[in-house]
Amino acid sequence: MVTDPLAELEQDRLERLVRAVTIRLGGRSLHAGGPLHDRRLVSQGFELQEHRRIQPGDDPRSIDWRASARSRHLLVRRYRDERAASWLLLLDCSASMGWPNTTWRLAAQLTAALSFVVMTFGHRVGIALFSDQVLAAHPPGRGQAAYVAQRRLIAETRPVVAGGASRPESCVPIIGHGSRVVLISDCLRQDGMTGALARLSRSTGALELIGIAAAEAVPELPESDRAVTLVDSEDGTRHSLVLDGHTHAAMLAERDKLLTRLGDYCRRHGIRWTMAAPHEPWDWLLIRHLLAPERRR
């Protein structure tokens, strides 16, 4: 039976989430501390953000002579961008996202809720659904109409039944210049998704990651049925073993090592990342992710 994964995404709960994020930000920008989406457009703002030494190509009209006199160096003024930033939410639709289905439900909830929150803060948000290629995309937009369209697209999408590896780098052609990209995935790749993150980092203004660790991916089996043939949900390869507590624990340890490597990579490269369990509430997860300190690259 097909159920709407966004059924729990009530409007008042979304608005409470926005208020909570606004209060916790204390007037800061949603992407405060992170790189701006387009360095060349900074000078067109009105709110002073910083001074820095003049570089080739800087407009001489932006030289702050008084500040330069105090510092004995030519300094130019930099202004906060008053225009909205452009966000792109990449939602993994590979087959592994459907095992178990709570993974997909949480991923869809996070994507739709994040779109709502970011649009509420005045930014433009686009979404791209991918597996080994871009399955569907909605261009960046803002306002109620854009949110409703994106929510409908998410609600109507399901993970592919078979095949379809997780290749977020396939979305690079549709990523706008300087866009902030949020990748929502289970990160189940043998390289721990680090290759895709490296590729995306080169094409985006900022990159964030929300990973969903499917802790309940292995069912409890009776003792008489523990000899099983495991089938990969994406490539269909098979592997026969005895599925007991020992093998389950070994698999979890392997997955934890994978996630540890992923976390180390994100820390080294200044990628804001959050790991979630499928049973966690989507709103708490978003608060935890949006308010996490953004690291410098």
Place this chain on the structure above:
Amino acid sequence: MIVLSAPQWLWGLALIPLIRLLHRRRGTSRALVVPALFLWRDLAPTPTAGAIQGPPDPIWWLRALLAGLLVVALAGPGWQAPASQSLDLWIVPRPSLFAVEADGRARLAHAIDAVLIALAERGLPQIRLRDLDDPRRGEAIAFADRDALQSALMRMMSQDKPAASLPPPEPQVSHWLLADRLDTSPTRPPRSFERVLAVGQTTENVGLVRLAMRRSLADLDRIQTLVRVYNAGYQPARRELQVWLGTEALATWRVMVEPGNSVNRMLTFAGEPTGLLKATLSPPDALAEDDHLELDLARIRPQIVHLDNECAEPVQMAVAAHPGLRSGARPGARIIIDCGSKPPIDERPTLWMPMGSTSGPAVMGSWTPVALRSHPPRLTAPLQPVVLPSAHVPTTPLLDTELGPLIIERVNPGTEDHWIGVGIRFDETDSAGGSEPILLLDWLLARLAGRPLIGEPLVADRATADLVIAPGALPAPSAAPISSAVTRDLTVWLLCLACILIMVDAWLHHRRRG
């Protein structure tokens, strides 16, 4: 008792351990989809393609029971109502069972051995011997051991066989046949036998089939004898034939008898007919019982008749002239001729000839068509009747006239009360001087004696078929036990039970898969 029509299918039960083995090698069928197989790939795989060795799945008991039920159903099980622990052993009581086989043992002993071995295999100690020609004649044996079987068989073979007191044959009882040969008989109903016990190997036998003697009609003081020897075997046989009178050998012949033929020898000798006349064959062969025959010469001795002095002279003359009669004293007489006026009261056979006055003119009599044992003489002269006093007992007229019965007979069945009353004055009959009174007296006295007084040969016969000891054709045993008619098929019940187990197995499988 459970019986199986195709028990070879039970070998299929040997596959049940294979079911247990297959349930140890399990796990290949359940596929589990996981989101990332590479997390598992470094774990040790099972040695074979998805199958592992381990304790068998407990459901193997259910499937083994299911397989066992199907195998047993294929074997055609049936429930046979417990038959009575008795067996009808049909025998053909032929003298050949007394034949001696080559090993020196009687054929009857071999038959008893065969029966005891067969009974031991079947485990039925209770049997009923039945005569094949008379199913109700036989004997029940509670515990068939050698002595009991031998005694019962000897009684069946003897002259005074057991009474026909057995219940009719029952279809659910096993029927066996014990015989050396079975000659066809139109009066014998066809029967099926679950088992046929054939006995006998010896074939050669020569025996006496007839010993006959009579007084020589030419010389009543001499006795003529006839002896017949028959060869019932397959080879010519030479035997020594002897005729004995008491312990004295009257004659000895060496006879050569071809198979299937007989040889007659005749002998005439003079002498007082006393003692036993015997014929013997020597040396003895396989069946010694048919190597001798004997006759009692006393049966041709003259009958002692006590003649009343009041009897008419023609009667006295007739008795004196008759070679088969001899006058004697009343105590030792076999027949009494009473010429008194009262009906006889003696318990011996009596010819009552009252010497009363004539009751009218001579008449011609006519014999009453009663059951006469022999034809009376034809009377050609008129008879002078005498009024017979009332006997006050029921009588039967033998010779009747328009004036009334002239000869009456009193027979009291079961007793010696037998007399014949004659109302004829022989001394006043026109034929008194002729032969008719003698012939009439001979007929009447022979009727009282129960046999002809003279001229009848005494014969001891033996059927030639009784001399045949060669084993012959016997019916083939029936393919299926006779008692299988009461077997109830259990296959349907087993299949129903197997269907229930299949449904239980499917339910358990569905429940496991969730």
